[in-house]
Amino acid sequence: MSQDAIEAQGLAAGYGGREVLQDVALTLKAGEILCLIGHNGAGKSTLLRVLFGLHRPSAGSIRIFGQTPGTYTPAALGAVGVALVPEGRGVFPDLTVEEIFGLALWSAGVAKAEQRERIEEVLEVLPRIKEFRTRRAGTLSGGQQQMVSIGRALLTRPKVLLLDEPSIGLAPKLFQDLIRPIAALRETRGMSILLVEQNVREAFAVSDRVLVMRSGAFIYEGTPADLDDHAKLMELF
Numbered sequence: 169m170s171q172d173a174i175e176a177q178g179l180a181a182g183y184g185g186r187e188v189l190q191d192v193a194l195t196l197k198a199g200e201i202l203c204l205i206g207h208n209g210a211g212k213s214t215l216l217r218v219l220f221g222l223h224r225p226s227a228g229s230i231r232i233f234g235q236t237p238g239t240y241t242p243a244a245l246g247a248v249g250v251a252l253v254p255e256g257r258g259v260f261p262d263l264t265v266e267e268i269f270g271l272a273l274w275s276a277g278v279a280k281a282e283q284r285e286r287i288e289e290v291l292e293v294l295p296r297i298k299e300f301r302t303r304r305a306g307t308l309s310g311g312q313q314q315m316v317s318i319g320r321a322l323l324t325r326p327k328v329l330l331l332d333e334p335s336i337g338l339a340p341k342l343f344q345d346l347i348r349p350i351a352a353l354r355e356t357r358g359m360s361i362l363l364v365e366q367n368v369r370e371a372f373a374v375s376d377r378v379l380v381m382r383s384g385a386f387i388y389e390g391t392p393a394d395l396d397d398h399a400k401l402m403e404l405f
């Protein structure tokens with residue numbers, strides 16, 4: 169039985185008859201940080217949505233730790249330890265950070281007695297959330313909202329984290345401060361991370377492997393060091 173975190177074969181998906189992903193095969197190894205890059209519209213978000221059961225593929229198969237969940241829905245994926253942090257943060261602006269976390273724990277069915285422990289765990293990874301935990305999300309900066317969005321995903325103790333362009337709207341230093349503690353969860357918890365990013369410098373610094381997508385298919389696979397050559401990267405991107 170495969171112990172890869174995600175193993176997808178022959179994935180195809182699109183919108184209204186227009187194919188966006190074509191015959192995509194992807195393996196995310198257990199405990200690996202895999203960076204997915206590509207130009208706008210290449211299909212990266214569509215792939216994450218397919219992997220998280222938000223968009224139904226027209227062909228292909230997906231296994232999570234060697235198993236195919238009975239129903240391939242976000243709830244079923246959440247139950248086997250997959251979490252998605254979508255592009256654009258998606259935090260409810262009128263709720264406080266504590267309320268957002270409370271809602272996430274409630275929807276994940278975490279018993280009241282365990283909720284505090286889960287929140288403390290997240291605050292250990294992202295301690296700066298403590299500074300603004302009683303504030304409404306709509307009043308927070310982009311970086312703070314991104315922290316809340318990732319923190320909310322961590323509350324479910326995911327084994328596999330799908331991150332869709334967490335650097336959007338963040339200064340490079342802020343993104344570095346955010347991504348490094350998340351990447352460290354690979355070491356401390358064996359978490360596997362699929363990171364879609366445009367901020368190549370910071371993303372490569374934490375990644376084991378890189379996939380480049382163009383027009384719905386992978387055109388290159390290598391290590392961050394292989395892509396150190398700026399000209400090569402530009403040619404692929």
Ligand SMILES: Nc1ncnc2c1ncn2[C@@H]1O[C@H](COP(=O)(O)OP(=O)(O)OP(=O)(O)O)[C@@H](O)[C@H]1O
Binds near residue numbers: 206207210211213215
């Ligand atoms: N809900 C949708 N309905 C119709 N077309 C869509 C939808 N979402 C995405 N698309 C189209 O699918 C293609 C791939 O989009 P996708 O968002 O997956 O790319 P991406 O690589 O994540 O790009 P970006 O970096 O801009 O987010 C694009 O042509 C986009 O316009």
